[in-house]
Amino acid sequence: MSSTMSGTYKYVFIPANEEAPMEQREGDKSGGLQKDSLVQTAKDFFFHQSGGAARAEALEKAPPQEQQAIAQKMRAQILAENPNAASQLSQMNDEALLELVRSTQASPSCEIMAVTIPTRGNNFHSVSMYASDNWASLPINPRATALMEACGHAPPATEGKSPGVYGDVFVGRCQDDEEADVWQRIDLNVSELKYPATQDWCAVARSKGGGGGSGAAAASLGGIMQQTVNSSGVSDCTWSQTEDEVEVKFAVASGTKAKYVKVNFAMNSLKVTVAGQTLLNGKTGGAVNVDESTYTLQDAGDKRELCVLLAKNNSGVSWPYAVQPKT
Secondary structure (H helix, E strand, O other), X not given: OEOOOOXXXXXXXXXXXXXXXXXXXXXXXXXXXXXXXXXXXXXXXXXXXXXXXXXXXXXXXXXXXXXXXXXXXXXXXXXXXXXXXXXXXXXXXXXXXXXXXXXXXXXXXXXEEEEEOOOHHXXXXXXXXXXXXXXXXXXXXXXXXXXXXXXXXXXXXXXXOOOOOEOOEEEEEEEEEOOOOEEEEEOOOHHHOOOHHHOHHHHHHHOOOOOOOOOOEHHHHHHOOXXXXXXXXXEOOEEEEOOOEXXXXXXXXXXXXXXXXXXXXXXXXXXXXXXXXXXXXXXEOOOEOHHHOEEEEEEXXXXXXXXXXXXXXXXXXXXXXXXXXXX
């Protein structure tokens, strides 16, 4: 796909504080899809805002004795939450546990929500919202919530909070035309986000085939994903294991593209997101060799199949489950 260009593009920063103005910002197009500057900007912003950058620096600068204390604290926390993990923990040294801290608590990340997906009806223009992936202590963002609703989405639901988008967010637009083999960042102006219910592009998003929602939360992308959800809150999937690996399979919609798939591997956890919808998020049944883990997307009859392959950090150890979802 043609995705590398020169020049700049405009995007918008929306503070949660309504008294603070929305900001027009510029990004560099040269990174294309693979090194999208907006994604990196958002990750770095939330990494610093959450204190993750400070934690990462403190961890790296900590003397060996303090790092050992951090690892011991991590062992105690894991055992308190999951007593069955004792056998796996006994096979993990302190450095492996510290790597778990780095991957889950001290590395840049962000939540990406689709405001519109590219369709013929909107000239293949996709608008995405980039937010913190931990809303627990953040205030609601009324303007970001209103934008989601103006594009046909129900406000996102968060446990223990009123429905809505929380914290500061970035919003950007791209042209994403698979048939023409084009992906590029294009301008999104502050003026297009003021009074979103009256904006023409939001009206298009709400219309049939306009790429917005249909009353569901933004994560569902207006029904593009047809995954069913069982009583535990996890999309239906199957899993199996050998001595060396665990395989988790999902049936996804026929139009699913690799660029819609996001898989976050960590030493002791897995998160799978397709087109903004979280299919699975939780603790793995054992320690994961992150560097050897991967995923594939392939045709399976009239649908597609997403296969996530988790390499075991400890070969020969049987996992009691693949992933225990967060509750």
